[in-house]
Amino acid sequence: MGNEKPRQRRNTRIRQAIIKSAVEIIHHEGVAALSIRRIADAIDYSPASIYEYYANKDAILQAVCEEGFAKLTEALNDYPPQSDIRLATRECGVQYVRFAVSNPDYFLLLFSNMGNQVYRSPEVSFDTQLLNSPAFMVIHTHIQAMIAAGHCVVTPSYGSFQIALSAWQMVHGIAMLALTMQRHGPLDYSVIRATLDAWQRGFAPHGARKELL
Amino acid sequence: MGNEKPRQRRNTRIRQAIIKSAVEIIHHEGVAALSIRRIADAIDYSPASIYEYYANKDAILQAVCEEGFAKLTEALNDYPPQSDIRLATRECGVQYVRFAVSNPDYFLLLFSNMGNQVYRSPEVSFDTQLLNSPAFMVIHTHIQAMIAAGHCVVTPSYGSFQIALSAWQMVHGIAMLALTMQRHGPLDYSVIRATLDAWQRGFAPHGARKELL
DNA sequence: TCAAAAAACCGAACATTGTTCAATAAATAT
DNA sequence: ATATTTATTGAACAATGTTCGGTTTTTTGA
Numbered sequence: 001m002g003n004e005k006p007r008q009r010r011n012t013r014i015r016q017a018i019i020k021s022a023v024e025i026i027h028h029e030g031v032a033a034l035s036i037r038r039i040a041d042a043i044d045y046s047p048a049s050i051y052e053y054y055a056n057k058d059a060i061l062q063a064v065c066e067e068g069f070a071k072l073t074e075a076l077n078d079y080p081p082q083s084d085i086r087l088a089t090r091e092c093g094v095q096y097v098r099f100a101v102s103n104p105d106y107f108l109l110l111f112s113n114m115g116n117q118v119y120r121s122p123e124v125s126f127d128t129q130l131l132n133s134p135a136f137m138v139i140h141t142h143i144q145a146m147i148a149a150g151h152c153v154v155t156p157s158y159g160s161f162q163i164a165l166s167a168w169q170m171v172h173g174i175a176m177l178a179l180t181m182q183r184h185g186p187l188d189y190s191v192i193r194a195t196l197d198a199w200q201r202g203f204a205p206h207g208a209r210k211e212l213l
Numbered sequence: 214m215g216n217e218k219p220r221q222r223r224n225t226r227i228r229q230a231i232i233k234s235a236v237e238i239i240h241h242e243g244v245a246a247l248s249i250r251r252i253a254d255a256i257d258y259s260p261a262s263i264y265e266y267y268a269n270k271d272a273i274l275q276a277v278c279e280e281g282f283a284k285l286t287e288a289l290n291d292y293p294p295q296s297d298i299r300l301a302t303r304e305c306g307v308q309y310v311r312f313a314v315s316n317p318d319y320f321l322l323l324f325s326n327m328g329n330q331v332y333r334s335p336e337v338s339f340d341t342q343l344l345n346s347p348a349f350m351v352i353h354t355h356i357q358a359m360i361a362a363g364h365c366v367v368t369p370s371y372g373s374f375q376i377a378l379s380a381w382q383m384v385h386g387i388a389m390l391a392l393t394m395q396r397h398g399p400l401d402y403s404v405i406r407a408t409l410d411a412w413q414r415g416f417a418p419h420g421a422r423k424e425l426l
Numbered sequence: 427t428c429a430a431a432a433a434a435c436c437g438a439a440c441a442t443t444g445t446t447c448a449a450t451a452a453a454t455a456t
Numbered sequence: 457a458t459a460t461t462t463a464t465t466g467a468a469c470a471a472t473g474t475t476c477g478g479t480t481t482t483t484t485g486a
Contacts, residue, residue, distance in 0.1 A: 007453085007454085007462080007463095010463095035442080035443065035444080036443085036444065036445085037442085037443080037444090045464080045465090046464065046465045046466075047444085047445085047465090048445085048446080048447085048464075048465055048466080048467095049463075049464055049465070051444095051445070051446080052462090052463065052464075056444075056445075057443095057444065057445090108325075111389065111393045112321075112393070126394070126395055126397075126398060130394070157403075157404075157407070158404070158407050162404060162407070162408070165390075166408045166411065168386070168390065169383065169386035169387045169389075169390055169408070170382065170383055170386055170412075171386070172386040172389055172390055173381070173382035173383055173384070173385040173386025173387070173389065174382045174386070176324065176385055176386065176389050177378075177381065177382055177385055180324045180325070181339070181343070182339055184339075185339060190370075191370075191371070191375060194370070194371050194375070195375070195379045195382070197415075198379065198412075198415035198416055199383075199411075199412065199415055200415070201414065201415040201416075202410075202411035202412055202413070202414040202415030203411055203414075207420075218483095219482095220433080220434095220482080220483080223434095224434095248471080248472065248473080249472080249473065249474085250471085250472080250473090258435080258436090259435065259436045259437075260436090260473085260474085261435075261436055261437080261438095261474085261475080261476090262434075262435050262436065264473095264474070264475080265433090265434065265435075269473075269474075270472095270473065270474090
């Protein structure tokens, strides 16, 4: 691999430059400031040339989102090692919120365009589609470990998938409301940890209530 | 009250017509289809005239959001009477999700513009700002009743406010992910109810685990 | 009642957006 | 070296939010 024609290499290099400048514009000035002409300026091309590499603005945003989801997946694993699976799972959730609040416009963009992103092929079920999404896989793996360690009770109608989805919904709600409401003023991560502890307790087996940390 | 000058009445009537047509456009064709010229067409005015009633498009969207939050607050109480506070609280959460999925663009708009909506005056703390928001008050009231009935454990650092916020975060996450991912295909509300039950269990006192319904 | 003042309304324009297309410049193939 | 394919662009189009000067309508006050 890696030995394509020079033309191919130039093509992909320019494509990368396009989405790189797009990401930078979004990060520094918000998604509202992103325009084809801004990108063209940044990479010293004419606006019309951009359309030689991406069909339209939406295609660019989609590429930006793909990279965004990859970065999010990375971030989910970027926490110090923990002694207990429950703590690790909790910190994974904290990382989700942290990523959101440190890349607000980026994060919001991810989940505005996600409809086109993930669930694009209606022939594949929502569940399998999700289970193949790397970001969800990280969460799902944590939940499976929790179940294996006896920290989560599963029922026939509510298994590891549902629990993982619930975990995602929980951290996503925390992140979203933090972004749209608490944007001013810093977050109290100890409260967030307490919230995630409560979430875990909801799935813990009866009688298991010893406190962590 | 109600006996203002005719000019005042006309003024407010036109203002109402503007946001009413805006709501309809959003509801039928999505927020992307909303433009000043579309509104002007709908109410038989010129585009320029709109600016006699609202400073700019953002001001219109803000007015739409205010109405949206009022409708959301209404919807939160629009469920059949329940025998148990826990069931009522759960149905309130279901209503939140229901409102979101039956008014997707509307709902997404609410929480894109919410930064400007609620937390606008930095001198008032986030907590008191939230506690004065009607939609949050509905949730908070439910949680207070749950606490009073002994279904929720409170600690010095995690009281009714934090629990209510957590409840909002939970349902908001469910709604948001449903909107951006499960937009195709209907929701399984029995799974959502199970999720909300698990959430409640997380705050239930030790040893209280009898199943509801 | 009727002129003056104020308010409401609109046509035309401006700047900015995404996007297209014919024409030109560059790269590649023969 | 020439023909052909590819890359690039300037200019234009339509749609957007918004402004402004002027015109029409309404209210005011004598």
